[in-house]
Amino acid sequence: xxxxxVVTSGKGGVGKTTTxxxxxxGLAKLDKKVxxxxxxxxxxxxxxxxxxxxxxxxxLVDVIEGTCKINQAFIKVKGYNNFYLLPSAQTRxxxxxxxxxxxKLTDQLKEEFDYVIIDCPAGIEQGFHNAIAGAxxxxxxxxxxxxxxxxxxxxxxxLEANEIxxxxxxxNRLRMDMVKRGDMMSSEDVIEILAIPLIGVVPDDExxxxxxxxxxxxVGNNTMAGKAYMNICKRVDGExxxxxxxxxxxxxxxxxxxxx
Amino acid sequence: MxxxxxxxxxTYGFSVYMDEQADFATITKEVAEKFKESAKFFGNAKMAIxxxxxxxxxxxxxxxxxxxxxxSQVHIVCVIDKNSEAEEEHRRSLEDHLNAMDSSNGQxxxxxxxxxxxxxxxxxxxxxxxxxxxxxITSKGNxxxxxxxxxxxxxxxGGNENAFVxxxxxxxxxxxxxxxxxxxxxxxxKMLWKREKEHTKEPKIAFRSGNNIxxxxxxxxxxxxxxx
Numbered sequence: 001x002x003x004x005x006v007v008t009s010g011k012g013g014v015g016k017t018t019t020x021x022x023x024x025x026g027l028a029k030l031d032k033k034v035x036x037x038x039x040x041x042x043x044x045x046x047x048x049x050x051x052x053x054x055x056x057x058x059x060l061v062d063v064i065e066g067t068c069k070i071n072q073a074f075i076k077v078k079g080y081n082n083f084y085l086l087p088s089a090q091t092r093x094x095x096x097x098x099x100x101x102x103x104k105l106t107d108q109l110k111e112e113f114d115y116v117i118i119d120c121p122a123g124i125e126q127g128f129h130n131a132i133a134g135a136x137x138x139x140x141x142x143x144x145x146x147x148x149x150x151x152x153x154x155x156x157x158x159l160e161a162n163e164i165x166x167x168x169x170x171x172n173r174l175r176m177d178m179v180k181r182g183d184m185m186s187s188e189d190v191i192e193i194l195a196i197p198l199i200g201v202v203p204d205d206e207x208x209x210x211x212x213x214x215x216x217x218x219v220g221n222n223t224m225a226g227k228a229y230m231n232i233c234k235r236v237d238g239e240x241x242x243x244x245x246x247x248x249x250x251x252x253x254x255x256x257x258x259x260x
Numbered sequence: 261m262x263x264x265x266x267x268x269x270x271t272y273g274f275s276v277y278m279d280e281q282a283d284f285a286t287i288t289k290e291v292a293e294k295f296k297e298s299a300k301f302f303g304n305a306k307m308a309i310x311x312x313x314x315x316x317x318x319x320x321x322x323x324x325x326x327x328x329x330x331x332s333q334v335h336i337v338c339v340i341d342k343n344s345e346a347e348e349e350h351r352r353s354l355e356d357h358l359n360a361m362d363s364s365n366g367q368x369x370x371x372x373x374x375x376x377x378x379x380x381x382x383x384x385x386x387x388x389x390x391x392x393x394x395x396x397i398t399s400k401g402n403x404x405x406x407x408x409x410x411x412x413x414x415x416x417x418g419g420n421e422n423a424f425v426x427x428x429x430x431x432x433x434x435x436x437x438x439x440x441x442x443x444x445x446x447x448x449x450k451m452l453w454k455r456e457k458e459h460t461k462e463p464k465i466a467f468r469s470g471n472n473i474x475x476x477x478x479x480x481x482x483x484x485x486x487x488x
Contacts, residue, residue: 157374
């Protein structure tokens with residue numbers, strides 16, 4: 001029996017979809033059977049980030065409403081045997097499905113897959129409740145900004161209230177140079193506030209923007225972000241991986257001030 | 261003389277007005293007569309009763325209630341005291357007692373309170389965990405946080421001005437005790453997430469004095485001044 005993981009944040013624009021795409025792809029690279037579900041109904045873009053927009057025929061709402069069979073809506077990801085995307089609907093809204101229906105769907109999918117990864121919409125309304133309904137664990141993405149951390153705190157409270165206790169933090173878009181100057185929160189600062197274990201730190205890397213724009217997740221390649229995401233995937237899968245030295249590029253002094 | 265006593269029905273019972281000049285024997289006789297006359301009308305209703313016009317001793321009051329019981333089927337369930345001064349005093353002592361109970365009784369809460377979460381208690385509360393910014397605790401009594409208190413707190417919510425707030429790391433956004441509110445200083449040109457340099461993590465206590473809220477390190481002297 002597989003695991004249902006929801007990727008959530010509260011605040012928008014912190015990197016939920018990018019994280020879903022990269023963690024999903026990384027787990028598929030680790031030979032896991034993975035399906036990604038985009039629950040951001042009306043604002044779908046996981047398919048775009050995955051470079052699969054042109055293959056969408058049916059979507060999540062079609063599956064829930066019984067318009068199609070679940071296998072008809074699955075989009076096979078190029079280059080993998082057991083990696084699929086269930087895209088969101090673009091012409092409907094969050095009320096098109098209910099948390100009960102989502103739970104039923106994910107319960108069914110985790111029988112078949114190792115990981116069911118759910119891309120949660122921003123906010124704490126119905127879209128959020130749909131996304132977390134069947135989740136066994138959560139990856140909470142935040143950037144090192146007070147607003148994002150505040151929203152992450154709110155989200156963690158809601159997850160705990162919904163009996164989701166297995167929660168980890170991903171600190172995204174960290175800039176070590178700013179942290180060293182004292183102009184940005186460090187991952188330690190974030191964790192001190194949230195009091196939830198850290199599962200990964202992703203540096204602010206322009207390669208992410210490039211890969212997102214190309215519709216090809218960079219997880220596992222030789223960039224800092226690619227390595228950071230691969231490490232997150234391994235930790236999600238239970239492997240113990242030391243945290244990357246994000247300051248490594250900063251030369252000798254960077255290594256002296258090793259922070260992450 | 262048949263006007264020493266006037267009985268009026270109100271929504272919940274009888275008001276018995278007595279002539280101040282009349283002697284008690286007359287009043288007893290008249291009460292007996294009047295209740296006997298209307299016994300059929302009142303039936304066996306459950307009523308409250310109040311006496312006024314003449315000050316009665318407890319003994320006399322009891323005698324009148326006996327007379328009513330003998331002469332009618334009415335059940336007098338309570339005697340309402342019309343003496344408003346005494347009533348006010350009773351109310352005050354009751355409230356003081358309840359307030360004292362709220363402060364000296366407490367309960368525990370284990371876990372972190374996160375942004376958007378609200379904890380309200382009738383008694384004092386001890387929290388084993390952090391209270392993050394955006395979270396709110398309201399207590400009629402005292403609030404003690406064994407962790408970081410960074411959110412909003414409201415102690416003495418029932419008006420208890422002696423209520424206090426204590427935390428291992430006391431740095432709330434807003435702190436309210438009874439009807440006095442204090443807020444954290446503005447951080448102009450500073451990083452919102454950075455804690456003040458002078459902010460040492462030692463246990464502190466916030467209490468109200470005059471119309472101000474003071475925050476001081478927990479010491480024997482401060483604790484001696486606490487009134488529960």
